[in-house]
Amino acid sequence: MRYLKAALAAVLSCCVLSVPVSAQNKAVKIGVLDDMSGPYAENTGPGDVASVKFAVADFGGSVLGKPIEVVAADFQSKVDVGVGIAKRWYDDEDVDMVIGIPNSAIALALVKVAQEKNRIVMPTAAATSALTGKGCGPNTIHWIYDTYGQTKTIVEALSKQGGNTWFFVTVDYAFGLAIEQDATQFIQAAGGKVLGSVRHPLNSPDFSSYIVQAQASKAKGLMVANGGNDIINAVKQAAEFGLMKQGMRISAPLAQFPDVHGLGLKIAQGLLLSSPFYYDMNPQARAYTDRFAKEMGRPPSFIQAGTYGAVLHYLKAVQAAGTDEAKAVLAKMRELPINDFMTKDGRVRPDGRVIRDMYLMEVKTPAESKGEWDLAKIVATVPGKDAFRPMGEGGCPFAGKP
Incomplete structure (x- = not known):
């Protein structure tokens, strides 16, 4: 700010x-x-x-x-x-x-x-x-x-690492609901299961009750389906409750580098995000x-x-x-x-x-970082033809042939 x-x-x-x-x-x-x-x-x-x-x-x-x-x-x-x-x-x-x-x-x-x-x-x-x-x-x-490309990049990567159970903390309007909906289809397609989800209002200061529910679910993956300040508050409180130390992988499809910077690498290290851009x-x-x-x-x-x-x-x-x-x-x-x-x-x-093209990125540890904004590393590149929903599956009434 x-x-x-x-x-x-x-x-x-x-x-x-x-x-x-x-x-x-x-x-x-x-x-x-x-x-x-x-x-x-x-x-x-x-x-x-x-x-x-x-x-x-x-x-x-x-x-x-x-x-x-x-x-x-x-x-x-x-x-x-x-x-x-x-x-x-x-x-x-x-x-x-x-x-x-x-x-x-x-x-x-x-x-x-x-x-x-x-x-x-x-x-x-x-x-x-x-x-x-x-x-x-x-x-x-x-x-x-979009929510399709962001969630596909993350879910498919974690599914390959054995992440077959998930919990969502979702902001309660069209954007958050779309993240949860798109991610769920990829989780199910990979043979995984959603163990639960909670909804919160935009710009929430306190995520403790939501994080406790995520912790109790014993899910292997927690997806923070929100953006901006809500990402920062949710991930901070997940760290305070020790979710990462307990082995839960946390992802935030809409996290961006100012968010990671706001969290600090000590808290955010290991966070998975998806991005079409990296400053370097x-x-x-x-x-x-x-x-x-x-x-x-x-x-x-x-x-x-x-x-x-x-x-x-x-x-x-x-x-x-x-x-x-x-x-x-x-x-x-x-x-x-x-x-x-x-x-x-x-x-x-x-x-x-x-x-x-889209990039799967992982937030660096403090030891890996070489500067204030050296925050993440590219883990994988997803070609554009694979990253986004096929046009014929979207239901757009104005779309002709691809």
Whole structure:
């Protein structure tokens, strides 16, 4: 949180400067709808805004002779607030594309809004795989990751190590329920069994009763099906109750490097996570990390890193289409290959799912770490074609042939 307070002031300043609206659509406008001060702000929020601004600057600040403008807002983790902001942006402020949205319930609602308004929505932060399943839409691209890919990577790895019994601590809304649902199918497919699950409200300060139930289950694996501050609180209390020392493997599919840093390696060591990005994965990723850290005071989360690539791809598609009209731009986004520092030869499927490699990662021990942000090691690479749900199994009514 210490990085967040300083960054938030800059974000709000950015918003104020971007308020003037052109009724004649004389700009290409990107709206960053995000958690600027709540449980997901560290991994999204101000860092997402910074990534969008980096991408706009690197593209040259204009496209098709129009300036590229950025607006940003805090949805306060409320569906009605988030939907209201997006509708206002689309209707009154000529926003062409909305990005970010680290709340699956809001993202699913905006799929329908974007279709109705013929604008684009790119949930770079929302996780539910329903965004490319039954909740998909023709104007939506799910850019970075989803609950299917995150859980498959972890469950299959632990199942091979004998992890055949599981317990879930799940945040009680669309995102957490999707993690549990997707993970359960992989557990059962591997011959495993779910021994129990508990639900908790978003941003819970006390997980002790949930951890006691997990401990009593005698499960070999505990999956923390939440994000942000909830991951930190749940894993800390699992360590206090000695679950890891008792042999239970703990995984957090949505854990990101700021979360691990917040936990500290003494507590987090051995935690399994899934990620499409690591700050030192190649020289380009390292250069972007250094740039981001100079601005924000720490390396990016994988969501913040992915948001940069999403905006660049969108702007390339606008340029290639010769217009910012949504359907033409979406067609180009599906046609053009994705190449940036975290994605090589990626692609956008007809159902809106971006296909890219995923990495199974394990948090390092304090002895293994060579620096403050040297937090995890890549254990395995899962090719994109294997990491994500086959398009024919998702039930997206707008998907054609893969």
